[in-house]
Amino acid sequence: MKYKVLALVSLFAAMSANASVIYDENGVGFVGKGDIQSLFDWNNSQLQENASLLEFRFITAGSVTWQCEWFTGPTQKRHVNSVSTHAVDTSAAIDPRKNSKGMITGFNLSGTVDGGEEAYGIGDCNGLGADKTLVEGSIVYEGDENPLLQVRYTSTGDWFDLLISQ
Numbered sequence: 001m002k003y004k005v006l007a008l009v010s011l012f013a014a015m016s017a018n019a020s021v022i023y024d025e026n027g028v029g030f031v032g033k034g035d036i037q038s039l040f041d042w043n044n045s046q047l048q049e050n051a052s053l054l055e056f057r058f059i060t061a062g063s064v065t066w067q068c069e070w071f072t073g074p075t076q077k078r079h080v081n082s083v084s085t086h087a088v089d090t091s092a093a094i095d096p097r098k099n100s101k102g103m104i105t106g107f108n109l110s111g112t113v114d115g116g117e118e119a120y121g122i123g124d125c126n127g128l129g130a131d132k133t134l135v136e137g138s139i140v141y142e143g144d145e146n147p148l149l150q151v152r153y154t155s156t157g158d159w160f161d162l163l164i165s166q
Contacts, residue, residue, distance in 0.1 A: 020032025020033075020034060020035055020106060020165060021035050021149065021162045021163060021164055021165050022164055022165055023109050023149055023164065025122065025123075025139055025141075025147065026111055026112075026122060026123055027058050027090075027092055027093070027109055027110075027111045027112045027121075027122065027147065027149075028109055028110060028111055029108075029109045030097070030106055030107070030108055030109060031056070031094075031106055031107045031109065031149070031151075031162060032105070032106040033047055033104055033105055033106050033107075035162060036051075036054065036107075036151065039151070039160055039162075040153060044103075047104060048103060048104055050153060051096055051104050051107075053153055053154050054094075054107075054151055054152070054153055055091070055151065055152050055155065056091070056092035056094050056107070056109070056149060056150070056151050056162075057089065057090060057091050057092055057149075057150050057159070058088060058089075058090055058092055058112060058122075058147040058148065058149055058150075059088060059089050059147065059148050059150060060088040060141065060143060060147045060148065061143045062141065062142045062143015063084055063085065063141075063142045063143060064084065064085055064088055064122055064139065064140070064141050064142075065082055065083070065084040065138075065139075065140045065142070066082070066083055066084075066122070066123050066134060066135070066138045066139045066140070067080050067081070067082050067083075067134075067135040067138035068080070068081055068082075068083060068125035068132040068133065068134060068135065069132065069133060069135050070130070070131050070132045070133070071131075080135065083124070083125070085122070088122065088147060090112040090113060090121065090122075091112065091113040092109050092111075092112060092113070092149065093109070093110045093111050093112065093113050094107045094108065094109055094110070095107070095108045095110060096108075109149075122139065122147070123139055148161055149161070149162045149164075150162065
């Protein structure tokens with residue numbers, strides 16, 4: 001009986017260490033170091049050494065549309081416009097999460113990085129006008145329903161998919 005309990009605890013610990021990819025449609029979430037280590041077959045030392053050379057991106061096929069709203073004048077007239085982008089391929093903003101000893105334990109995802117003045121991040125309401133905000137629930141994907149997170153090591157390496165943990 002003692003061995004069965006120990007085996008179950010070991011199995012649970014191993015499963016939880018390798019299932020730490022989660023993000024939302026805005027590109028906010030987390031990637032655990034175990035997922036990166038497994039993908040590239042790295043030990044902890046290799047991850048710590050190579051982490052600064054990792055690149056993350058979100059891609060989708062199809063289009064993404066969302067609505068932005070703002071209010072004007074003394075009567076606060078509501079205005080709404082639609083914004084869309086096609087075949088999203090945008091860098092993910094990341095911040096390595098470190099423990100108290102300074103070791104990387106994963107990567108916080110804080111959204112997407114715009115590729116230039118004309119580029120829109122998903123749900124971005126910047127542009128002409130002031131005080132525009134995203135209309136809640138207005139993000140609509142046509143084609144792929146959710147963006148796919150990918151990672152690569154060095155700027156010349158192949159991109160690998162990071163699937164959301166269930």
